[in-house]
Amino acid sequence: MSQVVFWTGNEVxxxxxxxAGCRFFGGYPITPSSEIAAVMAKRLPMxxxxxxxxEDEIAAMGACIGAAMAGAKSMTATSGPGFSLKQEHIGFACxxxxxxxxxxxxxxxxxxxxPTHPAQSDLMQARWGTHGDHAIIAxxxxxxxxxxxxxxxxxxxxxxxxxxxxxxxxxxxxxxxECFEVPEPHEYTIFNRVKTxxxxxxxxxxxxxxxxxxxxxxxYFEGYRFHATGLNHDKTGFPTTDQVLCQxxxxxxxxxxxxxxxxxxxxxxxxxxxxxxxVIAFGSTARGAQxxxxxxxKDGIRAxxxxxxxxxxxxxxxxxxxxxxxxxxxxxxxxLGQMILEVERVxxxxxxxxxxQKIGGIPxxxxxxxxxxxxxx
Amino acid sequence: xADRFEARFSAVGGQGVILAGDLLARAAYEEGKFSVQSPTxxxxxxxxxxxxxxxxSEEKILYPRTMAIDFFLSLxxxxxxxxxxxxxxxxxxxxxxxxxxxCKGHKNVYRIPVIDLTHTGLGRIVYTSVVALGAMVELTHVxxxxxxxxxxxxxxxxxxxxxxxxxxxxxxxxxxxxxxDE
Numbered sequence: 001m002s003q004v005v006f007w008t009g010n011e012v013x014x015x016x017x018x019x020a021g022c023r024f025f026g027g028y029p030i031t032p033s034s035e036i037a038a039v040m041a042k043r044l045p046m047x048x049x050x051x052x053x054x055e056d057e058i059a060a061m062g063a064c065i066g067a068a069m070a071g072a073k074s075m076t077a078t079s080g081p082g083f084s085l086k087q088e089h090i091g092f093a094c095x096x097x098x099x100x101x102x103x104x105x106x107x108x109x110x111x112x113x114x115p116t117h118p119a120q121s122d123l124m125q126a127r128w129g130t131h132g133d134h135a136i137i138a139x140x141x142x143x144x145x146x147x148x149x150x151x152x153x154x155x156x157x158x159x160x161x162x163x164x165x166x167x168x169x170x171x172x173x174x175x176x177x178e179c180f181e182v183p184e185p186h187e188y189t190i191f192n193r194v195k196t197x198x199x200x201x202x203x204x205x206x207x208x209x210x211x212x213x214x215x216x217x218x219x220y221f222e223g224y225r226f227h228a229t230g231l232n233h234d235k236t237g238f239p240t241t242d243q244v245l246c247q248x249x250x251x252x253x254x255x256x257x258x259x260x261x262x263x264x265x266x267x268x269x270x271x272x273x274x275x276x277x278x279v280i281a282f283g284s285t286a287r288g289a290q291x292x293x294x295x296x297x298k299d300g301i302r303a304x305x306x307x308x309x310x311x312x313x314x315x316x317x318x319x320x321x322x323x324x325x326x327x328x329x330x331x332x333x334x335x336l337g338q339m340i341l342e343v344e345r346v347x348x349x350x351x352x353x354x355x356x357q358k359i360g361g362i363p364x365x366x367x368x369x370x371x372x373x374x375x376x377x
Numbered sequence: 378x379a380d381r382f383e384a385r386f387s388a389v390g391g392q393g394v395i396l397a398g399d400l401l402a403r404a405a406y407e408e409g410k411f412s413v414q415s416p417t418x419x420x421x422x423x424x425x426x427x428x429x430x431x432x433x434s435e436e437k438i439l440y441p442r443t444m445a446i447d448f449f450l451s452l453x454x455x456x457x458x459x460x461x462x463x464x465x466x467x468x469x470x471x472x473x474x475x476x477x478x479x480c481k482g483h484k485n486v487y488r489i490p491v492i493d494l495t496h497t498g499l500g501r502i503v504y505t506s507v508v509a510l511g512a513m514v515e516l517t518h519v520x521x522x523x524x525x526x527x528x529x530x531x532x533x534x535x536x537x538x539x540x541x542x543x544x545x546x547x548x549x550x551x552x553x554x555x556x557x558d559e
Contacts, residue, residue, distance in 0.1 A: 117417070
């Protein structure tokens with residue numbers, strides 16, 4: 001029988017990481033994510049894993065990358081200010097193609113902002129926080145059982161495509177609890193990185209065969225020479241300034257995502273078949289948005305909800321299709337307008353797009369979305 | 378949304394209401410209902426205004442915070458002032474009259490001195506939030522008294538089960554008496 005739990009979102013995150021095979025956590029506590037580190041500090045030793053409390057968020061991210069390169073599935077968790085600090089190392093992880101998972105339990109900002117209150121204002125930072133044309137994946141679940149499965153999926157995607165995967169939740173999801181049955185192992189798959197079958201003499205850490213996008217890995221300390229640098233590098237891992245090699249390698253990293261959208265993309269569509277008003281919301285905000293959609297339906301207003309679960313890459317094509325011909329599109333988010341920029345980018349220019357935005361630490365309440373729908377519907 | 382029951386417990390950090398809310402949510406689940414608890418506190422762990430919203434429903438719960446509160450507990454004036462908003466007309470309100478003096482004209486207020494009762498009955502005020510929880514359950518019957526007893530017993534730190542059950546009883550009796558006075 002499944003185990004029924006009443007964990008907080010932060011406890012779910014830690015337990016799901018362990019279920020996914022995470023055996024290293026680079027920690028630096030910060031509200032509202034601290035319980036993830038606390039649970040990992042207690043649980044990882046029981047699983048022969050390692051928890052290390054570093055001196056700051058930057059070092060925690062660095063430890064995470066090091067552990068990933070040495071073969072461990074690794075994770076770190078943080079919130080706004082810590083997420084900012086981690087950005088340089090996230091870029092390094094992108095460059096050296098280190099599989100790892102970064103959980104950001106979003107809080108109000110900028111700066112230290114509102115430590116104990118929710119926000120969704122790190123959406124763009126998750127995509128563009130570190131410099132350079134990097135490829136990245138970010139997932140934003142809305143329910144705690146889904147959070148469990150998305151943490152596992154984050155590890156799978158990071159291992160499969162050798163890149164950092166960000167999981168964006170917020171203070172509400174991190175601290176709330178709701179009962180659910182812990183998914184059984186047969187309900188999900190676990191993907192472990194592809195390791196090289198070459199000998200140490202033949203191995204180049206960034207060599208891909210024709211049509212291959214993800215270089216097979218050799219773990220550190222297994223007798224392979226593996227040079228990792230933040231500089232652009234050739235197949236040997238050593239720096240190069242050869243324009244063709246640099247561009248080819250960076251484009252390959254983007255193609256890892258572009259050519260695997262079917263596997264990476266994930267969203268939920270609710271009551272969209274006959275919808276005239278399209279509501280788009282992600283994470284905890286989507287829960288109130290669904291309540292709002294159900295409420296206006298009682299009065300005959302045909303509204304529906306599109307909820308991206310994979311937020312990066314943004315589901316451009318599906319949003320473009322869904323937005324077409326709608327009376328209006330409402331984008332509800334706990335920030336001053338970030339996802340709406342993506343919707344405006346991809347939707348046809350004749351579609352009316354309006355925001356339902358709120359910051360300051362109080363979530364968007366269903367009646368606020370209801371009012372917006374009534375305005376346009 | 379029709380069958381949603383929304384409770385808000387508020388106090389200042391350290392009084393234990395977040396734990397009490399968590400126990401209520403677990404009790405509702407024990408009875409086969411859906412429940413969600415969602416806490417709010419300030420950066421100060423102790424001494425800052427704090428609250429927990431508990432939603433109980435026969436259906437899957439979408440929005441995890443309150444929309445129209447059916448029951449409001451406050452153990453501090455500051456938390457009453459900050460969090461006594463969004464109350465449904467006729468919302469049942471429970472306050473400790475020694476700590477909350479101004480109920481802003483709200484009706485349906487039960488004034489039960491939970492801290493004094495805890496101190497007199499158990500000698501330690503650490504059980505205050507459990508006394509308040511017992512009173513809340515007796516006032517609303519949102520879960521059965523036996524269910525909350527079972528959950529409190531299960532989650533009480535080892536060796537404190539008896540005191541916690543006694544705390545619940547103190548709350549049950551005080552609320553029953555308050556209702557009889559109506």
